[in-house]
Amino acid sequence: MTTLDIMLPYYGDVSLMQTAVRSILAQSDPNWRLTVVDDGKEPDVPGWFAELGDDRVSYQRNEQNLGVTGNYRKCLGLVREEHFVMMGTDDVMLPEYVATVRAALAAEPGIGMVQPGVRVIDGAGQPSDGLVDQAKRRLYAPKVDGTLVMGGEELATSLLRGNWLFFPSICWRTEAVRAAGFRDNLEVTQDLALVIDLLQAGERMLISDTVCFQYRRHAVSISSKQAFTGARFTEANRFFMEVADRLDQHGWPGAAKASRRHLSSRIHALTMVPGALKAKQSGGARTMLRHVAGTDPR
Numbered sequence: 001m002t003t004l005d006i007m008l009p010y011y012g013d014v015s016l017m018q019t020a021v022r023s024i025l026a027q028s029d030p031n032w033r034l035t036v037v038d039d040g041k042e043p044d045v046p047g048w049f050a051e052l053g054d055d056r057v058s059y060q061r062n063e064q065n066l067g068v069t070g071n072y073r074k075c076l077g078l079v080r081e082e083h084f085v086m087m088g089t090d091d092v093m094l095p096e097y098v099a100t101v102r103a104a105l106a107a108e109p110g111i112g113m114v115q116p117g118v119r120v121i122d123g124a125g126q127p128s129d130g131l132v133d134q135a136k137r138r139l140y141a142p143k144v145d146g147t148l149v150m151g152g153e154e155l156a157t158s159l160l161r162g163n164w165l166f167f168p169s170i171c172w173r174t175e176a177v178r179a180a181g182f183r184d185n186l187e188v189t190q191d192l193a194l195v196i197d198l199l200q201a202g203e204r205m206l207i208s209d210t211v212c213f214q215y216r217r218h219a220v221s222i223s224s225k226q227a228f229t230g231a232r233f234t235e236a237n238r239f240f241m242e243v244a245d246r247l248d249q250h251g252w253p254g255a256a257k258a259s260r261r262h263l264s265s266r267i268h269a270l271t272m273v274p275g276a277l278k279a280k281q282s283g284g285a286r287t288m289l290r291h292v293a294g295t296d297p298r
Contacts, residue, residue, distance in 0.1 A: 004032045004098055004171070005084035007075035009068070011039040016090040016216070018048065019125075023092045025054065029099035032056065035078050039071045069190065072182050079174050083114075088168035092121070092214035100212045101171045108149060112203025113195070114171040117211035123218045130217070131271065136164040140264065144209045151204030156196055156247065156255040160240070162264035167191035169213040176203050188232045189239040196243055200250055220275065228276035230287025233269050236262065237296035266292045 006024055010017055024034050038045060038061040049059035066074060075086060083105060087093070097116065104114045122128040140162030142148060150158070159165065180197040182190060195205075220227045244259035269288040276285040290296050 002031075002081050002083070004102060005079045005081040005174075006032055006034045007079060007084055007086050008034060008036045008089055009039065009071040009075045009086065010036055010045075010089045011065075011068075011071070012089060014042050014045060014048075017045075020087065020089050020091055020093075021052075021057070023094070024087075025052075025057075026095055027093065027098045028095045029102060030056075031102065032098050033081070034058070035075065036060070037071055037075050037078070038062065039065055039067070068187065069182050069184065072190075076174075076178060076182070082174055083171050084174055084177075085171050086168065088216070090216045090218075091168045092125075092216070094119075094212045094214065096210070097169075097212040100208060100210045104147065104206050104208055105171070107147070108204075108206050110173075111149070111206045112173045112176045112198050113205040114208065115165055115205055116169060116171075116208045116213055118166045118169050118213045118215050119211050121214045121216050123216065125214075125216075128217055132268065133217070135264065135267070136162060140164045142207065144207050146209060148207045149204055150207065151199060151202075153247075153252040153255045155205060156199050156252060157258045159192060159195060160243070160255055160258040160262065163192050165191065165195065166213070166215045169215060173203070176201065186235065186239060189236055193239060193243075196247075200246075220272075228272065228279045228281040228284045230269075230276070230281075230284035230291070233265065233288055233291040234296065236265050237291055238298075240265065241298055261294075266294065 008020065021034070024032065034057045036049065036059045038059065046059065046061060049057065062071070072086065100116050101114050105111065120128045120133045140158065141164035142150065142158060176198055177194065180194055180201065183193055186193050240259045240262040244256045247256035247259060269291040273285050273288050276288060
C-alpha cells in the first residue's frame with residue numbers, strides 16, 4: 001500500500017503545532033509523509049523544522065497569507081499519494097493513527113473517506129465531553145462495532161441531521177477531493193459541504209471505532225465578540241437551504257428534508273444566545289434566534 005500523505009496547513013499557536021508534528025513523528029507505522037504549509041510569520045518556525053532531521057517532513061512558508069481555504073487548496077495541490085489527511089495544527093495523532101487508517105484502506109480498496117475513532121480534548125490537552133460532543137455521539141453518530149461502511153442518502157441524511165464528523169481526522173481519497181474541490185464562500189460548513197459533494201458523486205465512508213486521534217476543541221470565550229456575531233449561522237443557513245434544493249433534484253428527499261430542518265445547527269445556535277447577550281452582541285443574538293426559529297433570510 002502507498003504512503004499516507006499528511007498535510008498540515010499551519011497558522012497560529014507554535015507550541016500546539018509542534019505537539020501535532022511530534023505526534024506524527026511518533027507513529028508506529030512509518031509509512032507517511034508530512035507536508036507543512038505555513039501561512040503565518042512566526043520567526044522561529046522555519047529553524048525548528050530544519051532541525052528535525054527527518055526526510056519524511058517537508059516545510060514551506062507562503063510568501064503571502066492565503067487564508068484557510070486558500071491554504072487548503074495549496075495543500076491539496078501538493079498531495080502526491082492516493083490518500084491524504086488534512087490535519088489540524090492543534091490536533092494530535094495517537095501512535096496507531098496511520099496504522100489504523102492504512103489497515104482500513106487495505107480492507108476497503110477504493111473507499112473515498114475513512115473516519116477513525118476520535119477523542120475530544122480541551123485547550124490543555126485534557127479529555128473533554130461537552131454538550132455538543134455528547135449530542136454528536138449519542139444522538140447523531142451511527143453505532144459502530146469495529147467498522148461500518150456508509151454512503152449515499154443514508155449517510156447524507158445522518159450528517160445533515162447533525163454533523164458528527166471530525167474533519168482533521170478523516171483520510172481522503174485524493175482524486176475524489178480534487179474533483180470536488182473546496183468552496184470559496186464557506187468557512188464553518190466547508191467540511192460538511194465537501195462530504196456531501198463526495199457522497200453525491202458516489203463515494204463511501206468507512207467508519208472505525210478504533211480511537212486513534214485527538215481533536216482539540218477550544219472553549220469559546222465570552223470576551224471574543226467575533227464568536228457571537230451570528231455570522232456562522234448565517235453561513236450555515238445558506239448552506240443548508242442550497243443543499244436541500246440540490247438534494248431534492250438529486251432524488252434524495254430524506255436528506256433534503258434533514259437539510260431544511262438542520263435541527264442540530266439550530267440547537268447549537270440556541271446554546272450560543274446567552275454568550276452573545278453577555279458579550280453585548282444583541283445583533284448576533286437576534287441572528288441566532290432567527291436561526292433557532294428557522295426564519296433566517298434566504
